[in-house]
Amino acid sequence: xxxxxxxxxxxxxxxxxxxxxxxxxxxxxxxxxxxxxxxxxxxxxxxxxxxxxxxxxxxxxxxxxxxxxxxxxxxxxxxxxxxxxxxxxxxxxxxxxxxxxxxxxxxxxxxxxxxxxxxxxxxxxxxxxxxxxxxxxxxxxxxxxxxxxxxxxxxxxxxxxxxxxxxxxxxxxxxxxxxxxxxxxxxxxxxxxxxxxxxxxxxxxxx
Amino acid sequence: xxxxxxxxxxxxxxxxxxxxxxxxxxxxxxxxxxxxxxxxxxxxxxxxxxxxxxxxxxxxxxxxxxxxxxxxxxxxxxxxxxxxxxxxxxxxxxxxxxxxxxxxxxxxxxxxxxxxxxxxxxxxxxxxxxxxxxxxxxxxxxxxxxxxxxxxxxxxxxxxxxxxxxxxxxxxxxxxxxxxxxxxxxxxxxxxxxxxxxxxxxxxxxx
Numbered sequence: 001x002x003x004x005x006x007x008x009x010x011x012x013x014x015x016x017x018x019x020x021x022x023x024x025x026x027x028x029x030x031x032x033x034x035x036x037x038x039x040x041x042x043x044x045x046x047x048x049x050x051x052x053x054x055x056x057x058x059x060x061x062x063x064x065x066x067x068x069x070x071x072x073x074x075x076x077x078x079x080x081x082x083x084x085x086x087x088x089x090x091x092x093x094x095x096x097x098x099x100x101x102x103x104x105x106x107x108x109x110x111x112x113x114x115x116x117x118x119x120x121x122x123x124x125x126x127x128x129x130x131x132x133x134x135x136x137x138x139x140x141x142x143x144x145x146x147x148x149x150x151x152x153x154x155x156x157x158x159x160x161x162x163x164x165x166x167x168x169x170x171x172x173x174x175x176x177x178x179x180x181x182x183x184x185x186x187x188x189x190x191x192x193x194x195x196x197x198x199x200x201x202x203x204x205x206x207x
Numbered sequence: 208x209x210x211x212x213x214x215x216x217x218x219x220x221x222x223x224x225x226x227x228x229x230x231x232x233x234x235x236x237x238x239x240x241x242x243x244x245x246x247x248x249x250x251x252x253x254x255x256x257x258x259x260x261x262x263x264x265x266x267x268x269x270x271x272x273x274x275x276x277x278x279x280x281x282x283x284x285x286x287x288x289x290x291x292x293x294x295x296x297x298x299x300x301x302x303x304x305x306x307x308x309x310x311x312x313x314x315x316x317x318x319x320x321x322x323x324x325x326x327x328x329x330x331x332x333x334x335x336x337x338x339x340x341x342x343x344x345x346x347x348x349x350x351x352x353x354x355x356x357x358x359x360x361x362x363x364x365x366x367x368x369x370x371x372x373x374x375x376x377x378x379x380x381x382x383x384x385x386x387x388x389x390x391x392x393x394x395x396x397x398x399x400x401x402x403x404x405x406x407x408x409x410x411x412x413x414x
Contacts, residue, residue, distance in 0.1 A: 005411075006410070006414075008249075011407055011411070012407050015400075015404070015406040015407035018403065019406070020387065022402075023385060023386060023387045024387065039389075040387050040398070078406060078409075078410045079413045080410065080413075092304070093300045093304035094300070094301070097300035097301035097304060100300070101385070102362075104401070104402055106385070107402045107406055109402070109405060148405065155309075171412050172405075172408045172409065172412055174404070174408065176401075178226070178308070178310045178313070179230060180227060180231065180234070188411060188412065190249075190404050190407075191247070192399060192404070193226050194310055194381070194383075194399060195226050195229075195310050195313065195316070196222045196225065197222070197397050197399070198311065198314070198316060198355065198379075198381055199222040199226070199287050199314055200218055200219050200222040200397075201355075201381065201395050201397045202291065202355070203218050203222065203287065204218070204395065205354065205395065206287075207212050207213075
């Protein structure tokens with residue numbers, strides 16, 4: 001049976017809940033209320049209960065949701081129980097920060113390769129990763145079945161780094177730089193927008 | 208005349224448009240179509256036209272929106288034309304990456320102080336910033352009228368860093384760590400969720 005694709009908004013919120021639930025579990029908590037989930041996600045509790053009730057009876061009145069169970073169910077719904085390889089472009093401060101964090105590993109994303117354009121950096125190690133030259137992007141992406149590329153490069157280098165990844169077959173570009181990145185149909189670009197988020201936060205402080 | 212507060216969704220989208228328009232302007236383009244704005248923002252073009260038409264006649268059929276004019280109007284609407292000081296917690300790889308980027312400066316956010324808990328780092332310079340000890344958070348926040356605190360610290364240190372900032376009077380915590388951060392009423396916490404965003408992107412790739 002072909003299941004229906006989730007609407008964009010639902011998929012975005014479930015992804016966010018999953019990230020929060022994973023952190024909640026790490027902190028040792030076994031249950032979570034929709035109120036607490038609301039505080040961490042900035043989604044209102046009614047919306048949260050609606051999102052979750054669409055997938056069966058999750059919560060218990062007065063006890064909250066079972067964290068483990070909810071993680072399992074959302075992973076099933078999002079089809080994200082597997083492991084996925086990603087390529088990290090840029091071994092500067094930001095690249096090194098990403099390489100040494102568990103932020104992706106906790107969700108099944110394995111940083112399989114690290115690339116840099118700087119000959120002085122190529123061949124060095126950043127954490128467990130060897131810095132590779134850009135000339136190896138194509139071969140490495142195909143060999144390691146990498147479908148996600150993360151851009152941790154200066155804005156002026158972002159498009160060229162994205163193009164290399166896309167030519168090699170990467171389907172999702174995750175852009176940490178503030179530059180705008182173009183991609184052909186069939187390739188999704190997701191840009192972190194910390195400045196945009198900060199403007200948004202400030203608006204509600206100022207008004 | 209007291210104007211009405213924008214709904215959350217509208218404010219979030221306008222903030223995102225503003226970030227994209229600022230980058231578009233930097234790249235030398237003077238107009239932008241709702242189609243292009245849609246591709247960069249992942250908001251559909253109909254929604255974009257609706258958001259923008261609510262604030263007057265912006266676009267010209269076949270020519271698109273004037274980038275400068277739109278930036279000016281959105282800044283007015285979001286009340287974000289001013290300069291705001293922020294404090295950056297953590298001078299490791301991530302802190303150094305943020306300190307050296309223009310990602311906040313382009314939107315009027317000035318990194319006014321950088322703090323670290325490591326005595327070996329205190330007194331060093333990261334870019335133009337002197338690394339200060341945590342004991343100076345309170346005084347510095349009050350002196351420099353800092354209302355935003357950015358957490359670029361390991362997950363285990365995030366809550367303590369947030370508490371210091373909140374005690375000093377910071378009203379917006381911008382959390383780059385994957386840790387969940389609690390705050391009292393009146394203080395907004397915004398967490399970057401790269402793993403959540405990546406799960407979301409992956410869902411649409413896998414289904």
